[in-house]
Amino acid sequence: MYTTELEKQRMASAQEDPEKLAEFDARVAADDFIEPKDWMPEAYRKTLIRQISQHAHSEIVGMLPEGNWITRAPSLRRKAVLLAKVQDEGGHGLYLYCAAETLGTSRDEMVEALHSGRAKYSTIFNYPTLTWADIGAIGWLVDGAAIMNQVPLQRTSYGPYARAMVRICKEESFHQRQGFEIMMTLANGTAEQKRMAQDALNRWWWPSLMMFGPPDDNSPNSAQSMRWRIKRETNDEIRQRFVDATVPQAEALGLTVPDADLKWNEAKGGYDFGAIDWEEFYAVVRGEGPVAKERMKARTKAWEDGAWVREAALAHAAKRAQRMAAE
Amino acid sequence: MSKALTGKALTSKEWPLWEVFVRAKNGLSHKHAGSVHAADARMALEAARDTYTRRMEGISLWVVPSASIVASDPGEAAALFEPASDKVYRHPTFYVIPDNVKNI
Ligand SMILES: [Fe+2]
Ligand SMILES: [Fe+2]
Numbered sequence: 001m002y003t004t005e006l007e008k009q010r011m012a013s014a015q016e017d018p019e020k021l022a023e024f025d026a027r028v029a030a031d032d033f034i035e036p037k038d039w040m041p042e043a044y045r046k047t048l049i050r051q052i053s054q055h056a057h058s059e060i061v062g063m064l065p066e067g068n069w070i071t072r073a074p075s076l077r078r079k080a081v082l083l084a085k086v087q088d089e090g091g092h093g094l095y096l097y098c099a100a101e102t103l104g105t106s107r108d109e110m111v112e113a114l115h116s117g118r119a120k121y122s123t124i125f126n127y128p129t130l131t132w133a134d135i136g137a138i139g140w141l142v143d144g145a146a147i148m149n150q151v152p153l154q155r156t157s158y159g160p161y162a163r164a165m166v167r168i169c170k171e172e173s174f175h176q177r178q179g180f181e182i183m184m185t186l187a188n189g190t191a192e193q194k195r196m197a198q199d200a201l202n203r204w205w206w207p208s209l210m211m212f213g214p215p216d217d218n219s220p221n222s223a224q225s226m227r228w229r230i231k232r233e234t235n236d237e238i239r240q241r242f243v244d245a246t247v248p249q250a251e252a253l254g255l256t257v258p259d260a261d262l263k264w265n266e267a268k269g270g271y272d273f274g275a276i277d278w279e280e281f282y283a284v285v286r287g288e289g290p291v292a293k294e295r296m297k298a299r300t301k302a303w304e305d306g307a308w309v310r311e312a313a314l315a316h317a318a319k320r321a322q323r324m325a326a327e
Numbered sequence: 328m329s330k331a332l333t334g335k336a337l338t339s340k341e342w343p344l345w346e347v348f349v350r351a352k353n354g355l356s357h358k359h360a361g362s363v364h365a366a367d368a369r370m371a372l373e374a375a376r377d378t379y380t381r382r383m384e385g386i387s388l389w390v391v392p393s394a395s396i397v398a399s400d401p402g403e404a405a406a407l408f409e410p411a412s413d414k415v416y417r418h419p420t421f422y423v424i425p426d427n428v429k430n431i
Contacts, residue, residue, distance in 0.1 A: 035401070037398060037401050038401050039401070039402075084381075088381070091377075091378050091381065094361075094363070094378050095361055095378070098344075098361050098362040098363070099361075101344065101362070106341060107341060107364060108340075108341050163361075164361070167361075171382075310340065310342065310366075311340065313342070313366035313367075313370065314340060314342065314366050316366065316367075317366040317367040317370075320367065
C-alpha cells in the first residue's frame, strides 16, 4: 500500500557504533518513540525517508484519479464531499512530507525523486477512474485498505510519522464512509446503476488487495522493518483483515466480490481467497500501470506551471522584508 | 526530465519552513501540530489554517520560522533532566501525614 517497500534496495549495513545501536534497539523494543534529534542507525533513517516520502507521494498522486471527477460529481452535495476528501488527501501528503523532512531530506528533493521516477507511490493510483462508481469504489476499498494499513502505523517507532498517522487516521473514516454511501446509492438504484457499481468493484477489488504489498515470503525488507517497529504487522496479516472486513460489506451492498475462490474458512475464522496476480502488481510497480505516464505528466505539469508563483512569492517576501528593514 | 527539476538551484529556492502551533480552544495553550512551507508569515498562517484546522481543530494559530527554534540536545538530556529524579521531596507524596489528619 502506501507504505510497502516498493523498492528492493539492499539495506546499507554501514558501520554503526555498537553501543549506540544496542541502546537504540532496546529503546525500540521497549516501544519507546524515536524523535528527530535522537541518534538512529543510518539504515533506519533511510528506510523511513523512503517509506514516508513514498506514502506522501501516494497521497498527492492519489488526488488525481478522484480530482478527475470533481467537476462531474452528480450533485452539489457529492461535489462538496469529494472536494473535501481530495483536500484531505493533499493535507495527508503535507503532514507526511514534513514528517520526512525531520529526517534531513528536503521537500524539493522528494518532489524531484517522484517526478524523475526514482521514488515510487502506491500502485493503486495508476488505474483509471472510468465511471462515477469508481469514486465510490475508491472511497470504500482504497481508503478502506489505507485505514487497515495506517491504523497500526499510529504506533510506528518514529514519533513524527506516528503523529502524522494519528491525524490521518482521524480523517480517513469519513473517506471510506462517503465511498460506501455512493456504492449504496448505486447498488440500490436502477439496474444500470447497479451494474456500474458491480463493474467498479470488479475492477478495483484486486488492485486493492495488491495495495498491501507483496506476500510475506517475498517481502525482503519486512523483517527488518518489523524489528525496528516501523512496520507493526505483515502485509499478509493486514490483507487478510481487509478481506474479512470487506466481504460482508459487499454482501450488504448486494454486490459480488470478483473471486470464485472466495470462501469462509471456519477453522481460521477468516476468508480464503484466490491467488493475486503478482505479475500485474510488479508491472505496475515498474511503471507500466494503465495511466502511470498520465499521472506523472499531470504532477510535473502542476509543478512546472506553479514555478513562477513560487518564485514570485519569494521575491515578494524578500522585497517586503527589505522595505521593512529600511523603515 | 525537465530542466526545472534538476540540480541544486531549485533546492535553494525552497520556501522556508514554519512550525505550526494550534490553540484548540481558549483556556488551553498552543500545541505543536506540524509544519508548513511558506514564503512569508502571512502565507504561513494561511497554509497552516488549510493544513491543520480543516475540522475546527483550533481557534488560534502561531507560526514560527523553524530556523528560530532552539532545541535541547538529546545527548544532554541526562544532565538536564535527571537531577530532578533524585529530588523526590519536590513531590507531595514524599511526606507522610497520619490518616486522621484531613484536608492536607
Ligand atoms: Fe489519505
Ligand atoms: Fe483517504
